[in-house]
Amino acid sequence: QVQLVESGGGLVQPGGSLRLSCAVSGRFLSVDTMNWYRQAPGKQRELVGGISSGGSTNYADSVKGRFTISRDNDKNTVYLEMNSLKPEDTAVYLCNVYVLRGWNRRDVYWGHGTKVTVSS
Numbered sequence: 001q002v003q004l005v006e007s008g009g010g011l012v013q014p015g016g017s018l019r020l021s022c023a024v025s026g027r028f029l030s031v032d033t034m035n036w037y038r039q040a041p042g043k044q045r046e047l048v049g050g051i052s053s054g055g056s057t058n059y060a061d062s063v064k065g066r067f068t069i070s071r072d073n074d075k076n077t078v079y080l081e082m083n084s085l086k087p088e089d090t091a092v093y094l095c096n097v098y099v100l101r102g103w104n105r106r107d108v109y110w111g112h113g114t115k116v117t118v119s120s
Contacts, residue, residue: 001026002024002025002026002027002028002097002099002101002107002109003024003025003026003109004022004023004024004095004097004109004110004111004112005022005023005025005111006020006021006022006093006094006095006111006112006113006114007020007021007022007023007114008020008021008114009093009114009115009116010115010116010117011117011119012085012116012117012118013118013119013120014085014086014087014118014119014120015084015085016085016118017081017082017083017084017085018082018085018116019079019080019081019082020036020079020080020082020093020114020116021077021078021079021080022034022036022077022078022079022080022095022097022111023075023076023077024076024077024078024097024099024109025076026099027101028099028100028101029099029100029101029102030053030099030100031053031073031076031097031098031099031100032052032053032097032098032099032100032106033050033051033052033053033097033098034050034051034069034071034078034095034096034097034098035047035048035049035050035051035095035096035097036048036049036050036069036078036080036093036094036095036096037093037094037095037096038089038091038092038093038094038116039091039092039094039113040088040090040091040092043091045094046060047060048060048063048067048080048093049063049067049069049080050069050096051069051070051071051078053073055071057069062088063082063089066082066083066084066085067080067081067082067083068080068081068083069081078095078097080093082116085116085118086118087118087119088118089116089118090116090117090118090119091115091116092113092114092115092116093113093114093115093116094110094111094112094113095110095111095113096108096109096110096111097109
């Protein structure tokens with residue numbers, strides 16, 4: 001099975017920065033779109049942003065201008081650089097990827113999440 005491992009979460013003060021990583025491992029032909037979601041307690045899971053195989057990105061309005069998504073295809077890894085963090089950014093951040101596992105097979109996988117806490 002394809003596995004996703006997130007890392008980089010932790011405690012940071014408002015205005016600080018964090019960089020999250022999500023590494024994809026397993027057997028597959030290629031990794032397609034890679035996304036970051038987040039879910040705060042009592043709130044619905046929301047899409048933070050994503051990046052296509054060609055490098056095109058999109059972001060939620062709430063993070064646009066503060067967060068940057070990038071990917072390293074050689075390492076099968078997607079990154080989420082978070083700057084100017086706010087308390088409302090506190091959430092479990094989840095990596096979501098679409099993987100081509102066969103000629104006619106495109107599967108979606110989720111990581112277990114990494115917790116980000118923004119607090120003074």
